[in-house]
Amino acid sequence: MALLLDNQFKELPADHVLDTKLFLESVSHLPPFFDCLGSAVFAPIKSDINGNITKIRGVYNKDPAKYATLQQILESEKETHGAEWPKVGATLALMWLKRGLRFIQILLQSLADGERDENNPNLIRVNITKAYEQALKRYHGWIVQKVFKINNPLPSPDSLPNLLLLSGVQIYTGGVAPLGLFCCRPEPLLFSSQRDPGS
Numbered sequence: 001m002a003l004l005l006d007n008q009f010k011e012l013p014a015d016h017v018l019d020t021k022l023f024l025e026s027v028s029h030l031p032p033f034f035d036c037l038g039s040a041v042f043a044p045i046k047s048d049i050n051g052n053i054t055k056i057r058g059v060y061n062k063d064p065a066k067y068a069t070l071q072q073i074l075e076s077e078k079e080t081h082g083a084e085w086p087k088v089g090a091t092l093a094l095m096w097l098k099r100g101l102r103f104i105q106i107l108l109q110s111l112a113d114g115e116r117d118e119n120n121p122n123l124i125r126v127n128i129t130k131a132y133e134q135a136l137k138r139y140h141g142w143i144v145q146k147v148f149k150i151n152n153p154l155p156s157p158d159s160l161p162n163l164l165l166l167s168g169v170q171i172y173t174g175g176v177a178p179l180g181l182f183c184c185r186p187e188p189l190l191f192s193s194q195r196d197p198g199s
Helices: 020-027 031-037 040-062 070-084 089-112 125-135 142-147 160-166 179-183 186-192
Strands: none
Touching: 020 040, 020 070, 031 040, 040 070, 040 089, 070 089, 089 125
């Protein structure tokens, strides 16, 4: 069972150069997180994250020395694709992966902060809605946006740590409160790279 805190992102180096292999190892532990949420509405996000990891790993595996850092991948693709860049290849995959990471971060931070819907305190819908609206909604068409408004069964905030254990994604053995420990680590990564061209 992977303890998510054991596989969290390393501190961002002073030069902001991100090692591709270490980055891929860290993000590969994230997709099972969506299994614990129980709703089919998250299957596309999980699939998207898996697909983006696969695309980036595919480029890295072609030449690990040439693509040792994420910056080297971006620079190479910028040169190769010209005007199409950054909306192609591993660069596009990294852009969408960054958005998925932001979704997870906002969701976990909202849970750690104890945010709840007064009308439905036993559901995490308010947390998921906040994360979706801040991280992904503006990049999705109206059809995908409607999928997120469908009432699907969702776990309660109190049951989430147990569901995470059952799905093999244990975040922390101490319950929901320490989620903030995980949330703060992606922050430098999410904001250190260039502005998201899709913004």
